[in-house]
Amino acid sequence: xxxxxxxxxxxxxxxxxxxxxxxxxxxxxxxxxxxxxxxxxxxxxxxxxxxxxxxxxxxxxxxxxxxxxxxxxxxxxxxxxxxxxxxxxxxxxxxxxxxxxxxxxxxxxxxxxxxxxxxxxxxxxxxxxxxxxxxxxxxxxxxxxxxxxxxxxxxxxxxxxxxxxxxxxxxxxxxxxxxxxxxxxxxxxxxxxxxxxxxxxxxxxxxxxxxxxxxxxxxxxxxxxxxxxxxxxxxxxxxxxxxxxxxxxxxxxxxxxxxxxxxxxxxxxxxxxxxxxxxxxxxxxxxxxxxxxxxxxxxxxxxxxxxxx
Numbered sequence: 365x366x367x368x369x370x371x372x373x374x375x376x377x378x379x380x381x382x383x384x385x386x387x388x389x390x391x392x393x394x395x396x397x398x399x400x401x402x403x404x405x406x407x408x409x410x411x412x413x414x415x416x417x418x419x420x421x422x423x424x425x426x427x428x429x430x431x432x433x434x435x436x437x438x439x440x441x442x443x444x445x446x447x448x449x450x451x452x453x454x455x456x457x458x459x460x461x462x463x464x465x466x467x468x469x470x471x472x473x474x475x476x477x478x479x480x481x482x483x484x485x486x487x488x489x490x491x492x493x494x495x496x497x498x499x500x501x502x503x504x505x506x507x508x509x510x511x512x513x514x515x516x517x518x519x520x521x522x523x524x525x526x527x528x529x530x531x532x533x534x535x536x537x538x539x540x541x542x543x544x545x546x547x548x549x550x551x552x553x554x555x556x557x558x559x560x561x562x563x564x565x566x567x568x569x570x571x572x573x574x575x576x577x578x579x580x581x582x583x584x585x586x587x588x589x590x591x592x593x594x595x596x597x598x599x600x601x602x603x604x605x606x607x608x609x610x611x612x613x614x615x616x617x618x619x620x621x622x623x624x625x626x627x628x629x630x631x632x633x634x635x636x637x638x639x640x641x642x643x644x645x646x647x648x649x650x651x652x653x654x655x656x657x658x659x660x661x662x663x664x665x666x667x668x669x670x671x672x673x
Contacts, residue, residue, distance in 0.1 A: 366441055367472040368448045369568055370465070372536075373456030375526050376488040377478040378555045383451040384579040385561055391570050393445035395438055399452040402435040403464040447568060456532040457521030466539040474568060475536050475545045476668065478555070479659060482527035483644075483652040489523050507648055524651065529659040537663060546668040553668070563668050 369386065371379045380398065387394030429435035439448040455461040456477070465473055479485070490506060493499035499506070503523070509515060510522035520526060529547070536545050546567050553560055556577040565572060644652075 365470055365472040366436075366439070366448060367446060367474070368439070368450055369474045369476060370455065371449065371451035371453075371476050371478065372461075372532060373453035373477065373526070374479045374485060374529060375453040375456070375520070376485055376492060377480050378550045378581070379451050379453050379478055381555050381579055381581050382476065382478065382564070383449050385556065385575050385577070386447075386449055386564070388575055389447075389565070389570060389573045391446040393440040393443040393448050395440060395449050395451075397438050398449075399454070400429040400435055400438045400450060401452045401454050402429040402432075402438075402450070403452070403461040403468075404454060404458055405460040405464065447570065454519075454521070456529075457526050459532040459535045462532070462535045462539055473540060473544065475540065476564065476567070477529065477533055477536075477545070477547045478550055479529045479547065480549060480551045482524075482655040482659060483649075486523040486527045486652070489520065489526060493520065504644055504648065507644075524655070527652070527655055527659075530662045533662050533666070537666070542666065545663075545666055547663060547666045548668045560668075567668060 371382055373379060383395075383398050386392050429438050436442075439450065441448065452461075455465075465471070486507075487503065490499065490503045498519075501509070506522075507524055510524055515522070533545065533547065548555070548560070555561075556575075556579070558575070561575055562572065
């Protein structure tokens, strides 16, 4: 059986960092593409789309693995490795994916869910969408449309919906048992640290390793810096036209190091057009506060503690 650790979200919660760190371990085969989304419910890949204003535009390609051979190739299933990685964050947004994973009898799955305070996560998610040129609404307008059920099958699922931890964790716990599921709150746990990575390795049954923590974090670039924002948009457009152009070790390494350099160059620079400070209405503040309480109550016994779980 193929042992796979799934890092299914929440989106914008350091999933890239954790996948990059695990990929350094000699017993782990780093995937060609972090998010294959192979186990999305049947038909979902065809329904995912972005928006340009009010116009809906389907994604021509996203690097989705449409068949098992492509999925195994992406995982580097032929590599002499103990563990493989699938860090598809859309599994949390579409929790039906966990039933598809459970139905596959040829894999041995483990799950590490990362989460953070819902409102900052949603704001980061929104800013990330803007930075890639796929969001033109205000944050509050996007939330209002989500609450009305608009864009129900949107790629990102919605900023409030994608901040909810309970639906996905409950599904995974019911299908796979407590011993295969762990949670980590990145507000209280430092992902890029020896203690945390040691706990992850204990959970996955891997030997200790001396990690290089200088990895690209996929952080939201400063939207006021045109160079960083334009680089993001161009990279996304190139990936849509030809996923293989970006999702291979050479170009991924070049992109990650270029973005690290751009972040360093733009840090502390004077914004050209400072973004307006947007405050949410009281009803949305309340909804996110309630969601924070729900997330905090979601299976605290599964928290991945430093020193082993």
